[in-house]
Amino acid sequence: MSHSSPAPMSRRHFLRGVGVALALPWLESMPLFGQVAAGAAAKTAGPPLRLGIVYFSNGVEPAHWWARGTGATMELGPALASMAPHREDMVFINGLYSQAALDSSSPHLGRMNLLSGAPVSLDPGEIRVGTTMDQVLAAQIGHHTAVPSLVLGIEPNELRLEDGLSMIYGSSLSWISPTKPATKEIYPSRAFDRLVGDGTGRQLDRSILDEVREDSAGLKRKVSRDDHVKLQEYFESIRDIEKRIERANREERLEGWRPTLAQPNLPRPANELPQLVPEHMKLMLDLTVLAFQMDKSRIATLMLNNDLSQMNFRFLQGVQGALHLDLTHNGKAADKEAMYLRTNQFHIEQFAYLTQRMKEIKEGEGTMLDHSILMMASSLFDGDAHSADRLPILLAGKGGGTLQTGRVLDYLTAGDENRKVSSLHLSLMDRMGVKLDRFGDATARLAGL
Structure with a gap:
């Protein structure tokens, strides 16, 4: 009877705890197998760039x-x-579209590819839409923060069918993979707990070494005496760094860029x-600002309402009825057109509030807005x-100096190849x-941006 030999350990080993991975130094007693490149977060001389995307459903009154x-x-x-006070901070974009959405026979759910540009599956037995831009970013740069991407919403996911398709499409703006939507948080309290802790909702109150203690104990039994000494020196250096960071935090003298907020400046919301x-x-907008200001996340999406939303806007003076059937x-x-316009205005007021908060x-x-890109858009x-055939899109923020604002960009007559939202x-x-x-159906960048 044959016995399979244990898989060799990588010389580049990682100790793991709950939500923690600690890369160890090269250990000579470990076989050279399956090396993993150590990807240390690059030091940032200035504030990092953030991306915030706000979605509203049901389009606009043209x-x-x-x-x-x-x-x-x-x-x-x-x-x-x-947005009048922010005209010099914004870019109004007209004429962009997604061919996959335009070709879809589902008038609502088939358009829910705003951030992917990929076709939405019209097979009732298959859930499929492309991985979205925010989640591509989260997979590449999300490791720099406790929360790789903050995915927020106001209305819960819906499980019913519409046009024979799952309403998971209409409830989801952000997709981790073509078949898996990102988990959307609609409870402010739970979003707050993720931001003030380690990204999982647990409070940060223990050392990194405490988190990986069990894994490190097992490792020490497997290495040579010389590597054991090397590990001990490494752990002592980590502990020393932790103490110096803690002391520097108290004295507010960390080198390089430092978040302007170390502790939340708003109370924990009710459960x-x-x-x-x-x-x-x-x-939810305030929590987005908090995430950026504490550098707990640099990528955020917020759905103000689901597609086909029946959100009732009677909280607006003179408006009666549900967003989809009554007002849209x-x-x-x-x-009714006047009421629909008021809902459009209300949605933009939320974006203006976010813009103003970050501008202050x-x-x-500069300002946080200068070091950010905000995007407001709908799928219709x-x-x-x-x-x-065109999408309502508004950008705000200077993108760390990479985005010239105070402009109107019109691509409607530029030809279909030159007006892809992707x-x-x-x-x-x-x-x-x-x-x-390439991304979605595009291989070229947007000219003139």
């Missing part, structure tokens, strides 16, 4: 969604009125879901007509430090 001009004299359509929609949205599909009745936070010689243009995603990922040859 007559009120426009911008023209530049800078402080830019004119904005009624839907964008709340229950907020019952008022504006309160819920504001909390308004039959062009003047009173000083970082070095004319919500009443289900049109996806080209925008390639351009944004470039700025975040992740360069791909």
Whole structure:
């Protein structure tokens, strides 16, 4: 009877605890097998670049969604009125589209590829849409922060069917893989707990070495005497570094860039879901700012509502009815169109609030907004007509000096090859430090961005 030999250990070994991986030095007594490159986080001389994406469902009223001009004299359509104070900090983009969404026979759920550009499967037995841009970034650069990407929402995931398709499409903006949506957090309290702890909801109150103690004890029994001495010296150096970081934190003199906030500046939200929609949205926006300010995450998405949302907007004066059936599909009745416009304005007010919050936070010689890229978008243009021939997209922030703001970019007549929304995603990922040859249906960056 043959016995399989134990798999050789890598000379480049990792000790692991709950949510912790500690790379060890090269150990001569370990066989040279399956080496893993040590990817240390690069030191940052200045504030890191963040990407925040805010999604609203059901599109816009086209007559009120426009911008023209530049800078402080830019004119904005009624839907964008709340962005007037931020005209010099924004880029209005018109005419981008996704061919896969345009070709889909599902008027709503088939359009839910805003961040992937890949076709949504119309087979009821298969859930499939492409990995989204935010999750591509999280896989590449998310290790720099406790929370690789913050995925937030207001409405829960829905399990019902619509057009014969799963509403998981309509409930999910962010996809870890083509078949797996990222877990969307709708409870502010749970999002808060992830941010003030280690990314899992657990509070940080123990040393890294305490976390990996069990694994390290097993390793010591397997190495030579010389490597045992080397390990002991290594552990002592780690403990010394921990003590010096703790002391420097207290004295606020860490070298290089330092987050402007060491502890949360807002109280922990209640465990229950907020019952008022504006309160819920504001909390999630504040938590996004908190994540960026504490450098707990550099990538965040927030769904203000699910696709086909029945969110009731009676909290807005003069507005009655549910977003999808009552307000979006308004039959062009003047009173209903006015209510639909007010929902558009409300959505943009949330983006303006996020922009203002980040604009008020000083970082070095600039602001947090200067060191960020914010994106506001929907998966439809004319919500009443289900049109996806162009997408409502608004950017804010200077992207660490990589994005010229105060502009209107119109690609509507540039030709289909030159107006792919996935080209925008390639351009944004470039700025975040992740360069791909292609994404979605695009191989070229967005000209003029």
